[in-house]
Amino acid sequence: MSRSSAEGQRPAGYWDLLVLVEYRAVLTASALSWAGDYLCKAAVALQVFDRTGSVLASASAFAVGYLPWLTAGPLFAAVAERYxxxxxxxxxxFVRAVLIGLIxxxxxxxxxxxxxxxxxxLLAPPFEAARSALLPHLLTGDRYPVGMALNNTVFHLAQVLGYAAGGVIAGYSSHTALLLNAGTFVASAFLLRRYVELRPAALAATRRSGLWSETRxxxxxxxxxxxMRAIAFIVFATVTFVVVPEGLAAAWASEIDGGGATQGLIMVANPVGFAIGGLIPTRLARLRTRLVRPLAVLAPLTLVPALLDPPLTGILALVTASGVVMSLLLPAAQTLFRTVLPxxxxxxxxxxxxxxxxxxxGxxxxxxxxxxEPFPTAxxxxxxxxxxVLVMLLVSSQSFTRPEPSALSPDSTERTP
Incomplete structure (x- = not known):
């Protein structure tokens, strides 16, 4: 086999992605936006607590950032296909930079x-939806699953850094932290405008039927x-189980006589696991798609030993392991989803x-x-x-293949993948 032929069949690696100028710009812009979002959450929560002295008010301020996805998220995401x-x-x-500047x-x-x-x-859903729709145009073939793995790793690193920076900077000045957040959005917009090609909207004006109808x-x-339903159920079910340590970190830390630092360690263990998983050789990207089912079962299985009431080191090992598994599962599921999505x-x-x-x-x-409340957190x-584990054994038994070609478009019998 010739050298060029061998290189053509070589699995894609991170370098194959990072040499793409547009992808580098999108990844950097996304990382800035992600880090800024978490910096903002930490800064606003601290600012509200300082001004009101209310834990409930501070928690409400933290939770507000998630509400758009639970309310108008899908509707606003549909806008990304119109432009x-x-x-x-x-x-x-730009709009987020202005709004955060006002805060x-x-x-x-x-x-x-x-x-x-x-x-x-409310502007996060259309931004993330547009990014999701753009990436398949930038990453073709074997680059896509590798890109999803890298994106997930960078996202979780940005989460850790955003929380850490938000806590430190907001402790000095929450207003400074918020201005830095606004600056991340401006920098993101500059990178996208300077290095990313302008492409036409995915949904032509002649095919638009109204946002509500398009969302439906x-x-x-x-x-x-x-x-797609099988993949969706696997993703939804998996995150239902692996998110619990993060949500109950405060209670779990208290039960092992830990304080805020212990809570923080438990909360960042999963993102750290994601980052570690991202270091696994990218040549395994093709194999990952064959491992969706076992990985889906393994994700909650890694946390079952919590029944043994482990010490902090054991807790961190379990939660980190679940993050590693998810770092392998999500890119594989995203890749399968992309292959059947118009x-x-x-x-x-x-x-x-x-x-x-x-x-x-939630x-x-x-x-x-x-x-x-009545039972130990562990x-x-x-x-x-x-x-x-039992649920994932049932959910992952669904097929990822069709017995015959099927139309994917909800309003047309002619559209196929």
């Missing part, structure tokens, strides 16, 4: 601050197609998937939080994830 993806991302960045003004009433924060959060079509597409539905399908993930995580934390988490 060029680059334009959508840049517009969202940074000293003396803004808490009620106004929360409204501005919620409005800013996204749900029909995802849950009406057997392959281009003009990418943004809407992303909105459906992300909203489902947010709802699944419901899981509420349910296990209630169960932790027991609740271990039992919850043991149940998760």
């Amino acid at each position: 060029p993806t680059r334009s959508v991302m840049i517009s969202c960045d 940074a003004i000293p003396g803004v009433p808490v009620s106004v601050l929360l409204v501005l924060l919620f409005t800013s959060g 079509q996204g749900y029909v597409l995802v849950f009406g197609d057997p392959v 281009d003009e539905y990418r943004a809407r399908a992303f909105g459906v998937m992300n909203s489902g993930i947010q709802i699944a995580q 419901a899981a934390i509420l349910a296990t939080g209630a169960a932790s 027991m609740v988490i271990g039992t919850w994830c043991a149940t998760g």
Whole structure:
């Protein structure tokens, strides 16, 4: 075999992605936006607590950032298909920069601050949906699963760094932290405008039927197609179990006589696991898609030993291991999802998937939080994830192939992948 032929069949690696100027710009812009979001969450929560002295008010300010995905998220995500993806991302960045800049003004009433924060959060769904729709145009073939793995790793690193920077900088000046957050959005918009090509909208004007109708079509597409439905259920079910340690970190830390530092360690263990998983050789990207089912079962299984009430080192090992498994599972599931998803539905399908993930995580934390009132947290988490193993065995038995070609479009019998 010739050298060029061998290179043509060589699995893609991170360098094959990073040599692409557009991808580098999108990845850097996304990392800035992600880090800025978490920096903002930490800064706003601290600012509200300092001004009100209320833990509930501070927690509410933290939770406001998640509400858009639970309310108008899918509807706003559908907007990303009506306009060029680059334009959508840049517009969202600039508007968020202005809104966060207003929050940074000293003396803004808490009620106004929360409204501005919620409005800013409404721009995350179209930004992320546009990015999701753009990536398949930048990453072809074997580059896509590698890119998803790298994106997930960078996202979790940005989460850790954003929380850490938000805590440190906001402790000095929450207004400074918020201005830095606004600056990340401006920098993101500059990178996208300077280095990313302007591409036409995925959904032509002649095919538009109204945002509500288009959003509904996204749900029909995802849950009406057997392959996409199977992948969606696996993702939703998996995050339902692995998110619990993060949501119950405060209670778990208290039960092992730990304080805020212990809580923080438990909360960042999963993102650290994601980062570690991202270091696994990228040549395994093709193999990952064959391992979706076993990885889906393994994700909750890693947390079942919580039943043994381990010390802090054991807790961190379990939660980190679950992050490693998820770092392998999610890119594989995203790759399978991409292969059966029509281009003009990418943004809407992303909105459906992300909203489902947010709802699944919130419901899981509420349910296990209630169960932790009468029972030890370690027991609740271990039992919850043991149940998760059984659920994942059932959910992962669904097929990822079709017996015959099927139409994917909710409103057409002619459209195929």
